[in-house]
Amino acid sequence: MKNLIKNKRADARWLSPWMIINWVLIIGVLILISYMFFSRQGDVRAKESQVLNTKLVDCISRGFSLEDIKKTDFNVYNKCYLNEDLFDKQQIYYFDISIEDNSAKQVLGLTGGVNWKTECAYQIQKGGTETKLPQCQSTNIFVKDVKTGITYKLVITTGSNQNGMA
Amino acid sequence: MISLKNKKAKESEMFETILFIIITAVLFAMCFYYISWVGNTNSVFEEQYAKKIALTIDKMNPGSQETMYISKLFELAEKNNYIGPQDNVVLPIQNGKVTVRTSKKTGYSFYTFSTIKPEITIDKVSKTLTIKT
Numbered sequence: 001m002k003n004l005i006k007n008k009r010a011d012a013r014w015l016s017p018w019m020i021i022n023w024v025l026i027i028g029v030l031i032l033i034s035y036m037f038f039s040r041q042g043d044v045r046a047k048e049s050q051v052l053n054t055k056l057v058d059c060i061s062r063g064f065s066l067e068d069i070k071k072t073d074f075n076v077y078n079k080c081y082l083n084e085d086l087f088d089k090q091q092i093y094y095f096d097i098s099i100e101d102n103s104a105k106q107v108l109g110l111t112g113g114v115n116w117k118t119e120c121a122y123q124i125q126k127g128g129t130e131t132k133l134p135q136c137q138s139t140n141i142f143v144k145d146v147k148t149g150i151t152y153k154l155v156i157t158t159g160s161n162q163n164g165m166a
Numbered sequence: 167m168i169s170l171k172n173k174k175a176k177e178s179e180m181f182e183t184i185l186f187i188i189i190t191a192v193l194f195a196m197c198f199y200y201i202s203w204v205g206n207t208n209s210v211f212e213e214q215y216a217k218k219i220a221l222t223i224d225k226m227n228p229g230s231q232e233t234m235y236i237s238k239l240f241e242l243a244e245k246n247n248y249i250g251p252q253d254n255v256v257l258p259i260q261n262g263k264v265t266v267r268t269s270k271k272t273g274y275s276f277y278t279f280s281t282i283k284p285e286i287t288i289d290k291v292s293k294t295l296t297i298k299t
Contacts, residue, residue: 023193034201042210044217051224052279081228081281083262093279164213164276 045135046128048093048160053137056080056095056156064143066099066152069108076110087113094120094134094159099152107152116159123159134161208242212274215239216266219256219295220278223264226299228282237293242268254288256295 059080060069068074076097077084087093094113100106120136128135136159144151204210215236222232239255242248246269248255257265259278267273285298 023189027193027197030197031200034197034204042213042217044221047221048224048279051221055224055280077281083277083279083281086262086277086279090277092277162277164217164274 042164043131043135045160045162046137048162049135049137049158052082052093052095052160053139053156053158055082056097056158057139057141057154060097060154060156061141061143063146064152064154065147066108066145066150067147069099069110076112082112084112092160092162094136094157094161096120096155096157098155100155101150101152104153113159116161117157120157120159134159136160208246208268208272209274211238211242212266212268212272213276215256216264216274216276219266219297220264220276222297223259223278223282223284223299224280226280226282226284226297228299230299232297234295234297235293236288236295239266239268240290240293246270256286256288258286259284 056076060076076082076095077087082093087095091114094116095111096115096117097110098106099108116134116136119133120138123130123133123136124138136157138155138157141154141156142151143154215238218234222234226232236255243255248267248269255266255268257267262277262279262281263275264278265273265275282299287296287298288294289296
């Protein structure tokens with residue numbers, strides 16, 4: 001077999017159908033790598049999720065009052081300047097706010113967008129490596145109720161799955 | 167006779183090596199050209215800036231101001247002879263979308279989750295974009 005190849009004409013050896021397939025495959029892999037590199041660079045979902053998380057932490061913890069949050073007219077979208085459509089209709093963002101007392105019992109929960117609780121828990125556990133799942137961020141902080149002085153634990157999880165439109 | 171055969175074989179081997187080097191060089195040149203082309207197309211910069219602007223708006227609180235340089239967008243728009251609405255490369259936010267356009271055919275939109283309506287001004291002299299909330 002070796003001799004057979006060796007005895008072939010040079011152009012016949014390098015330009016044989018098998019070699020052409022080989023070259024096409026090499027080019028394909030290089031194009032794929034560059035495409036993956038550029039698309040990975042453009043993925044800002046983790047950053048978005050982080051910004052959303054910071055915004056919610058800041059907005060909920062500032063002047064925190066459980067009594068006010070429990071009121072029926074409390075709207076997290078209005079209070080934190082969030083576009084409700086993008087959470088509930090477009091479903092590209094998600095948040096979950098859990099308010100817990102000192103016995104770790106949830107006293108109130110607020111959610112927005114599609115429920116990505118499981119996806120976010122998995123993504124956070126994997127360190128954000130799952131590209132097909134939304135990118136998430138979770139923060140735990142303790143806040144003091146400005147009216148009662150009781151300390152509560154806030155667990156805020158946010159997620160983004162926006163890919164943009166060309 | 168044998169030496170003639172050997173000469174022919176050596177020539178063939180040399181030809182083979184040269185052909186191989188040429189093919190490899192052409193392929194690598196094509197790949198480098200492709201990668202640099204992908205990295206320098208309008209769409210890459212439109213995407214980058216649309217995301218950057220949207221993230222900046224998302225971060226901002228009411229009553230704040232941010233300025234960023236967008237000279238690359240002007241450079242691309244000039245290259246593409248693009249004159250957008252009010253000569254803007256960054257279009258006014260519509261339905262929560264930030265749109266960046268540097269040619270008639272291309273453009274990239276990215277949502278901002280913030281409902282704060284920012285005032286976007288573009289200074290063509292300093293090639294900067296100012297966002298006021």
